[in-house]
Amino acid sequence: MDISHILDQLNEPQRQAVTSESNSVLVIAGAGSGKTRVLVHRIVWAVQMLGISPYSILAVTFTNKAAGEMRSRIEEKLSIPVKGMWVGTFHGIAHRLLRAHYQQAGLPRTFQLIDSDDQLRIVKRLMRDNQIDESRWPAKTFQWYINGKKDEGLRSKNLEAYNDKNEQQNIRVYALYEAVCEQNSLLDFAELLLRAHELFLQNPDLLRIYQHRFRHILVDEFQDTNSIQYAWLRLLVGERNQFFVVGDDDQSIYGWRGAKVENIQRLQVEYPGIELIRLEQNYRSTGNILRAANGLIENNADRLGKNLWTAGEEGDPIKFYRAYNERDEARFVVERIGAWVAEGNLRQDFAVLYRSNAQSRVLEEALLMENIPYRIYGGMRFFDRAEIKDALAYLRLMSNNFDDYAFERIVNTPPRGIGDKTVSVIRANALQENISYWSAMEIIIEAQAIPSRALKALSAFQQLVSSLTELVEQPLHEILENTITQSGLLEYFQKEKGEKGKSRVENLQELVSAAKQFEELDETDLAEDPEFEDLDTLSVFLAYCALESGDSQNDPHGDNVQLMTLHSAKGLEFPSVAIVGMEEGLFPGHQSINEPGRLAEERRLCYVGMTRAEQQLFITCAEHRRLYGRESYPQVSRFIREIPNDVMVEVRPSSAITQPVSVTPARPDTSSSTGFNVGQMVKHDKFGEGILVAHEGSGHHARVQVNFNQVGTKWLVLSYANLTII
């Protein structure tokens, strides 16, 4: 068989990585260096050239999107569907293992998954039940604590508070939370990983089976692994399996949620023979962009070291703009987008990246003003939407009457006259008798223990759920359709006025079609394996919904400018990129400035942002920013100064003047031929008095920006405005 085509499209280090026969390989893959390509080709190589069975391959990624992309690219290359190969996320694979071996994992067959929203609800309710003051200890901090410990592989019983009052409380809540989850057979995301790890630890025979099966283990984005994921991988790799890891220490930006870059270093210690391969040739960005990014990231200590280069062009220098304020900054970006489009480019090829979501607002306003369509990434995901979770809660309750959290969510959603009073009676009864809410409800109805009005409403609810439960044999989408209509959810949201109600109705309808798609998709992770055969469709679908938060939002719908945080830009690329808000305190954020570790992560985030750009990169900051209603005069971000001088120029509004960025940033020339200077107090006939904060252009078109005491900031054309200096 001619397999040369597998290697033809690869450069030397890529080829080396694909064909390496070392037992463990660590590929340090810089941004845009063809990381996914290497993973895909290695698998294809193994199957086609080495005759390795797909059955013995396990490929792990972090996101469903990455897993899906890898799978489809492999199948495309092999031109046959790959049976038996496991490609998935850590969570998806852990889930699959737990479903297949639920007894050994100490779980009931029908265990359910919960997302972080459900998790928070549980913590909140548990706090109420145990008289823990939510205003003193916000539920979120406990949630954070619990997940953090689970990511470290620690259960409450492994923790010791000593004399720390705070820690005692943390551990107490953690233990209570564990008990609740145990009782309701609920597993949160971190629990999946922890359980999967324990499953192997406590069942050596089972571990051996899987070690024997997965002779080839590949991991993507290794710098994002947390402690428990790494521990789980180590078990599976064992003494002799092939371990192929791809990552980039410079792109580790998730330390704050438990990812350990150190795992890359550990790898080299714990797998002494590991072959280190660097992919440094970049196929994405211009030479200038790469030099800027390289220069920046060199300021980080403890790097494995890597220098991106390109065989392509130098390209334009990076354009740095110091705006007078955040609105001027937005105006500048919009202007560049205008120019980009005027040159015949697509809006969707221009991305604006910011550190925090709050920054999108000014940009949106500016884009709206110019009628430029845009799209914001991130935010609510499909399966996180309230209306979707409501509908799914009905399914949960149908699938498992003992799911108190589903019960609580929908007992009065849509409103059907079951108030707090009634619910607290149910809750009290359930707590006292140690039974589920559902059973408590049945007893209360039986005993007619509540006022007749409430009783009537409650029996109607009971009958509703019971009659829905009878539909369980029907096709999934019909169950859903019946659920949203008979429950009254659809009607309820139809009555809700405005865009909101409309989109909720649409989402519910989309859920029905998602269910339809799910039925057709028999090659789902779960359905593929015989272990799941005895599980009802409903449970499988619910698990799917929990694990697949629905990044269908990611498909670009129409030609829109793309707005997103730097974090969500990871893994993406755009011909033209603007990074805004490059100011000390914002980026790097004030929380990070005095902690070297966190500062380094901010710098990596900046590196990630810069390396998204293919041709053009703009970086902006504002000298004056209104944030949270407060005024601030931030310093230019240190990251700006870390970018080498010769690859970046500072640009001024509406003028052709460009100059190298001065190392000690000086205020741009504030005087002009117009006779007005920034900082002067001026008076306008209509708007009253204000301070001049910016000016641009000259002659007849000269404009100034004035911050008026009464009406806020405005741009005025000098020749019309009739301003007087006061």
Place this chain on the structure above:
DNA sequence: CGCGTCGTGGTTTTT
């Protein structure tokens, strides 16, 4: 039960 007011707090996000 739904709507209004007051008060508070406010990186980053996937599974």
Place this chain on the structure above:
DNA sequence: CCACGACGCG
């Protein structure tokens, strides 16, 4: 500044 959650009223 503004969004969201906790309360109180009709």
